[in-house]
Amino acid sequence: MAIKTLGAKAAAALDLELMSTGAFSIDQLMELAGLSVSQAVYRFQPPSQGRRVLVACGPGNNGGDGLVAARHLHHYGYSPAVFYPKRSKNDLYQRLAKQLEDLEVPFVDDFFFSGEVREPFPAVIQALQETKLPVMSVDAPSSWDIENGPPQSGLGSSFMPAALVSLTAPKPLVQHFKGRHFVGGRFVSPSMAKKYNFEVPEYEGIDQVVEVGSTGQKL
C-alpha cells in the first residue's frame, strides 16, 4: 500500500476550500500549520539536544508557517534565529515578523555562507545540500518539485533533508524522500480528506503532528 498524497493542484484547491466554504482564516490556518511545524521540531530535536535552530523562510505560505514556528520554538525554550531574505509585504507576514521582533528573536542575514545576499536561494540550496547539520523541510524540500522530487541533476539533486513535515497531507515528492516524516495540520475533517482522497493520520492525545512510515501509517 503506497502512501496517499495530494498533488500541487489538489493541495491548492484544498487550501482555497478551507478558506471559503471551510470558513478558516489564513491567520488561523497559518497559526495551526506553524504550531505543527514547531511540534515536529520538538520531536525531531528536543531542546535538551540543542537549542539553536535556524528557521529559513521563503516569501510564500511555508515561509509564514516558519515565522509562526519560530515564535513557538522561542516559547518552548529554543534559541531560534530567522533567515528571511525576501520579506513579504503582506500584512499578515509583517505582523508575524513583528511578533518575533517583540520576543527579540534575531533575524540573520547570512545562512551558512558568507558573501552578499543578493540572490540568496541558489547559495541556500547549496548550503542545505552540504551542511552536516540536520535539516527539516516543510512540505517540499527547497529545490524539489512537488510532484517529481529532487532535480535530476545540478543544484539540489543530492539534497536530502533528515526530516520532512507534510502539512495537511503528504505531497507526491514523498516517494523520493528518505528520512523521518511527520504529518501535521490537525484541522482537516474526515469528509474533506475523503473528498481529496487522502487519509487523516492517527494523531495521538493533543498532538498536532504524527510521525508516519512509508505507507502513511503511524509509527
Next chain:
Amino acid sequence: MAIKTLGAKAAAALDLELMSTGAFSIDQLMELAGLSVSQAVYRFQPPSQGRRVLVACGPGNNGGDGLVAARHLHHYGYSPAVFYPKRSKNDLYQRLAKQLEDLEVPFVDDFFFSGEVREPFPAVIQALQETKLPVMSVDAPSSWDIENGPPQSGLGSSFMPAALVSLTAPKPLVQHFKGRHFVGGRFVSPSMAKKYNFEVPEYEGIDQVVEVGSTGQKL
C-alpha cells in the same frame, strides 16, 4: 507570596496592546486561547475518563475561545456538544461555528434544564451550581465578578467550578477559587508580562497550559 493577578481594566488593556503594537490578530489569539482551553480539558478529564463534554459559550470573547476549544476537543477524540444560545453576529464567531458544523459537532438548545430558552443565563447558572458533573470555567466562572469573585448571595453564590483556566494571567477572582487551576495563553512575552506586573508561568515542553498552585507556582 500571593498569586499575581490581572484586573479587568488591565486585562482589557493587555488584549488591546496584543492586537495593536503586539500585531496579533483576533483570529490568532482566539485560536491559541481556545487551544489552551482544550489542552486544559484534556489534562482535567482525558478522553479515557469520558468523551462527552458540553461546551457552554456566551456571546463574548470567552465564548469564541469555547468554540475553538470544542473543535480541538473533537479532533482529540471527544464527543463535544456546544450550547451557544446567544450567537454573536461577528464574522469570526460565525466562521468558528461553521467549522464546528462541518465536523458535525452538535449544537444543543438545552443545557441541563428543560423549558424555554428565552432568558437562558439564570437557568444556566442554576444548573452549573447544582450539577454533580465537573465544571471547568474559563477566566471567570459564570455569575462571578472578575475582581470580587462569587456573588455574596443569591444565584451563583454557591457556584464553585471544579477547575478554572485563566487565559494570559489569573484574574483577581482566583483568590476565591478552590479547585484545579490552569493558566494558558503561551504567547505573552516576558516584557509584556513585566509591564502588566504578572508572571509568565513555567510551561513545560510544548504545552499550551500549566497547572498552578495557590501562589501561581507550577504544580
